[in-house]
Structure formats: C-alpha cells, structure tokens
Amino acid sequence: MSHKTKRTTGVRIVCSPNRLFSYAPHQWGTKQYWDWCERQAAEWCAEFHAFMRDHRSRDPVSMDVERDTETVCSKCGERWEEDIIEGTLCCASCGDPVDVKETTT
Numbered sequence: 001m002s003h004k005t006k007r008t009t010g011v012r013i014v015c016s017p018n019r020l021f022s023y024a025p026h027q028w029g030t031k032q033y034w035d036w037c038e039r040q041a042a043e044w045c046a047e048f049h050a051f052m053r054d055h056r057s058r059d060p061v062s063m064d065v066e067r068d069t070e071t072v073c074s075k076c077g078e079r080w081e082e083d084i085i086e087g088t089l090c091c092a093s094c095g096d097p098v099d100v101k102e103t104t105t
C-alpha cells in the first residue's frame with residue numbers, strides 16, 4: 001500500500017551577497033533588469049572565487065540552505081497524482097493502492 005507523503009527532493013547551498021541587486025539601473029522585472037542581474041551575479045561569483053583563493057576580501061556574505069519539497073508517492077517516489085483503477089484509488093504512477101488512513105497531506 002502506498003500513500004501521499006511530503007519528502008525533500010533537492011538541497012542546495014545558496015550564497016547571497018548583501019544588496020547585490022539593490023541599485024539596478026533598470027525597472028524591476030524587465031529583460032534589461034534580469035540581464036543586468038545575471039551579469040552582476042556572474043561578476044560577483046568571479047570575485048568571490050578570487051576571494052576564496054586569496055582571502056583578501058572582508059565583505060559580509062550570508063549563506064543559506066534552500067530545499068525543494070514535493071508531495072510524492074511513498075512507494076515509487078514520483079510526484080503525487082491519484083487515479084482510480086478498477087474502482088480502487090491508486091497512485092497514478094505505479095498503480096499501487098492508496099492507503100487513505102496514511103495520507104495526511
């Protein structure tokens with residue numbers, strides 16, 4: 001028997017410099033804005049790698065863990081989707097019958 005369950009499906013460490021995008025010379029959300037942000041981020045990463053190499057910079061840096069969660073089937077691990085097969089509620093991916101008592105989310 002399978003059931004719907006919430007599970008971590010991705011983990012990243014994200015390093016964010018403070019106020020990197022605060023002074024964008026373009027209106028937020030425009031193509032020019034995002035192009036500028038991409039260039040700023042690439043430049044900052046290059047500088048950060050140089051810092052890691054030579055330890056000259058003392059700029060404040062925050063690091064965070066970002067996590068993806070997804071509702072998945074407890075048996076096959078695929079994204080949760082229900083189907084009714086021959087009158088029985090099943091996982092649409094693996095076809096295993098759903099244990100309704102175990103399904104909490």
Ligand SMILES: [Zn+2]
Binds near residue numbers: 002074077078095096
């Ligand atoms: Zn399944």
